[in-house]
Amino acid sequence: xxxxxxxxxxxxxxxxxxxxxxxxxxxxxxxxxxxxxxxxxxxxxxxxxxxxxxxxxxxxxxxxxxxxxxxxxxxxxxxxxxxxxxxxxxxxxxxxxxxxxxxxxxxxxxxxxxxxxxxxxxxxxxxxxxxxxxxxxxxxxxxxxxxxxxxxxxxxxxxxxxxxxxxxxxxxxxxxxxxxxxxxxxxxxxxxxxxxxxxxxxxxxxxxxxxxxxxxxxxxxxxxxxxxxxxxxxxxxxxxxxxxxxxxxxxxxxxxxxxxxxxxxxxxxxxxxxxxxxxxxxxxxxxxxxxxxxxxxxxxxxxxxxxxxxxxxxxxxxxxxxxxxxxxxxxxxxxxxxxxxxxxxxxxxxxxxxxxxxxxxxxxxxxxxxxxxxxxxxxxxxxxxxxxxxxxxxxxxxxxxxxxxxxxxxxxxxxxx
Numbered sequence: 001x002x003x004x005x006x007x008x009x010x011x012x013x014x015x016x017x018x019x020x021x022x023x024x025x026x027x028x029x030x031x032x033x034x035x036x037x038x039x040x041x042x043x044x045x046x047x048x049x050x051x052x053x054x055x056x057x058x059x060x061x062x063x064x065x066x067x068x069x070x071x072x073x074x075x076x077x078x079x080x081x082x083x084x085x086x087x088x089x090x091x092x093x094x095x096x097x098x099x100x101x102x103x104x105x106x107x108x109x110x111x112x113x114x115x116x117x118x119x120x121x122x123x124x125x126x127x128x129x130x131x132x133x134x135x136x137x138x139x140x141x142x143x144x145x146x147x148x149x150x151x152x153x154x155x156x157x158x159x160x161x162x163x164x165x166x167x168x169x170x171x172x173x174x175x176x177x178x179x180x181x182x183x184x185x186x187x188x189x190x191x192x193x194x195x196x197x198x199x200x201x202x203x204x205x206x207x208x209x210x211x212x213x214x215x216x217x218x219x220x221x222x223x224x225x226x227x228x229x230x231x232x233x234x235x236x237x238x239x240x241x242x243x244x245x246x247x248x249x250x251x252x253x254x255x256x257x258x259x260x261x262x263x264x265x266x267x268x269x270x271x272x273x274x275x276x277x278x279x280x281x282x283x284x285x286x287x288x289x290x291x292x293x294x295x296x297x298x299x300x301x302x303x304x305x306x307x308x309x310x311x312x313x314x315x316x317x318x319x320x321x322x323x324x325x326x327x328x329x330x331x332x333x334x335x336x337x338x339x340x341x342x343x344x345x346x347x348x349x350x351x352x353x354x355x356x357x358x359x360x361x362x363x364x365x366x367x368x369x370x371x372x373x374x375x376x377x378x379x380x381x382x383x384x385x386x387x388x389x390x391x392x393x394x395x396x397x398x399x400x401x402x403x404x405x406x407x408x409x410x411x412x413x414x415x416x417x
Contacts, residue, residue, distance in 0.1 A: 002038040007160065008125035008257075010045045011133055012112035014052020016059035017301065018133040022046075023064045024307035025137060026073055032157040040072060043123065045116045047078040049107040078119055083107075086118075094410055103267075103403040104410065110266035110275035113250070114407065117266075121257050127163055129156060132251035132297075136306050139226035139294035140176050140315065150311040151231045151294075158293040159254040162236055169262045169286040172239075173252040176226040178299035181332040183320045184217050185373065192369075199366035202359050203336045203382070221317035230292045239288040246283045250276035252295055262286050265407035269389060269396040273332075274339030278400060281346060300325050320373045330377040337363075337382045341393040342400065356390055 009029070011018045022044055033040045044067075048060040060077070068075060087101045104114045113130060120128045137155035140148050159171045182200070187193040200210040216222050229235055239246050253276065255263050264282025266275040296306065300318055318325055340359065345352050363383060371379035389396070 004039045004041055005036065006041045006125045008043050008045055008120035008128040010116040010120065010128055010130045012047050012116060013133045014049040014055060015133050016055055016062060018046060019060065019062040020304065020307055021133055022067060026067050026070060029156050030070065030072060032154045042072060043074040043076055043125065045076050045078060045120060047112050047116050078115060083115060096406065100406045103406050109273055110268040113266040113275060121260055125257050127160060127254055128257055129159055129254040130251050134298045134301055135251055135295040136298065138296050138306060139231035140296060141228050141231055142225040148313055153293045155252055155293045155295060158233065158291045162289045162291050163254060163256055166289050168289040169256050169259045170248065170283065170288045171254040171291050172248040172288065173291055173293045173295060174230060175297050176224050176294050177296040178222065178318065179224045179297050180213060181299045181328050182213060183318045183322060183325050183329060184222055185320045195366045195369050198362035199370050202363035202366065203333050221315060223315045226294045231294055233292050235292050237290050239290050245280060246288050247280045248276060248288065260411055265403045267400045267403045269339050269342055272338030273335035274343060277343060282404060300328060326374050326376055333382055334385060337386050338389050341389045342396045345393045345397055360386060
């Protein structure tokens with residue numbers, strides 16, 4: 001008889017929307033896995049950050065009692081007290097200092113994921129699937145007549161199937177919906193478009209470009225629709241390197257914890273984003289499978305009714321003039337610009353200074369127009385951040401190396417326990 005299969009689903013979150021996601025889909029997730037050839041145990045890991053949006057602890061304890069009562073489903077909160085206790089244990093056992101354990105354990109995009117990964121491995125999870133709290137396991141497919149067909153996705157099952165069948169180290173799914181938190185910014189002349197282009201290119205990363213954003217705005221109101229065949233579970237493939245790298249997103253990202261020695265750490269510069277990007281830097285020659293399942297990214301949290309099965313028949317254009325998106329857009333831009341120097345440094349150290357000068361010039365040239373669109377946030381902060389993180393890039397590079405050094409040391413000791 002085969003032993004139980006233990007699956008962790010990790011949420012690193014500062015928003016109480018995580019409770020709605022779990023309440024809505026815990027039963028659906030379990031249903032996906034009922035036909036596997038062994039008993040499946042699912043553990044939801046919730047690491048909450050009380051500082052991210054000023055939420056209270058009670059905001060994250062809004063799960064329905066039915067979730068806790070469901071056989072085969074467990075919920076594990078990773079509290080600030082749990083993190084503090086684990087740090088002390090790890091410092092003593094692994095002979096690490098405060099700075100070293102702070103690279104791995106704590107809140108924040110990267111440290112939160114490292115913390116969940118560590119706890120899940122200690123709990124003997126076979127696989128760990130990271131799931132962002134603004135995503136739903138459904139695909140939106142645009143039909144020939146312009147209507148939208150919504151399809152529920154086997155978002156957990158597909159990852160497990162290909163992990164088991166392909167013996168993969170990492171699997172990654174697809175996204176549809178509002179993939180980017182960038183709203184539509186109007187322009188009436190080629191000169192105005194050039195300004196918008198400069199801004200997007202100055203903050204963009206390996207997955208975002210003005211060309212791709214412009215196409216989705218012009219064709220589909222900024223919405224990325226799902227491919228019909230992929231949404232039907234067809235078309236898995238092994239990812240190959242592009243320009244020497246395999247880039248993955250942070251959700252839905254599944255890690256084979258049986259292969260823990262292969263799995264790199266997450267890292268981001270202080271208060272920056274890019275945790276999935278710098279994780280990708282450590283993937284190297286690992287086996288990464290792109291699995292045919294979608295998550296709808298509700299990037300502006302405008303379609304929460306999807307969690308109740310109320311599927312909209314039209315997905316609207318999100319404009320820069322929509323004041324509800326201002327905070328989200330500002331924080332995303334600031335998080336991106338803070339990690340761009342290190343990304344550029346890692347991708348092309350030799351030409352870093354030259355490329356940074358171009359980035360700085362484009363941002364400086366475009367920031368006035370972008371800042372004029374908003375009243376409550378100062379987008380000139382991006383210029384200050386770019387200059388500071390440029391000056392600190394070598395320090396952040398050393399921290400990136402140290403994070404993986406400590407993680408490697410920690411993994412070796414964990415395997416010996």
